[in-house]
Amino acid sequence: MGEDVVNARRSAALRALVYLDNARVVGIGTGSTVEVFLKTALDKLSDKVIVASSIDTALLARSLGLSVADPLAVDSLDAYVDSADE
Numbered sequence: 560m561g562e563d564v565v566n567a568r569r570s571a572a573l574r575a576l577v578y579l580d581n582a583r584v585v586g587i588g589t590g591s592t593v594e595v596f597l598k599t600a601l602d603k604l605s606d607k608v609i610v611a612s613s614i615d616t617a618l619l620a621r622s623l624g625l626s627v628a629d630p631l632a633v634d635s636l637d638a639y640v641d642s643a644d645e
Contacts, residue, residue: 569595576603611630
C-alpha cells in the first residue's frame with residue numbers, strides 16, 4: 560500500500576471526527592479505512608456506544624476497549640462512519 564493511500568485514509572479518519580462531538584450512538588462501517596478511523600478516533604469513541612456493520616468491525620472495536628451494542632438493540636444512530644476505498 561502506497562504512502563498516498565495511507566495518508567488519504569488517515570486524513571479521511573481525522574475529518575470524520577468532527578461528526579462525533581454530539582453523537583452518543585455511532586454506527587461504524589467495515590474496511591481498511593474504518594480500521595484506521597477506529598484507531599485514530601479511540602479517545603473520541605471511548606464514551607460512545609458503537610454499532611458495527613460487521614463482525615470484524617465489532618471484534619476490532621471490542622479489542623480496542625470500545626462499548627459495542629448489538630444492532631438489533633439500537634433504535635437509531637446519531638452518526639454513521641463508513642468509507643469508500645475504491
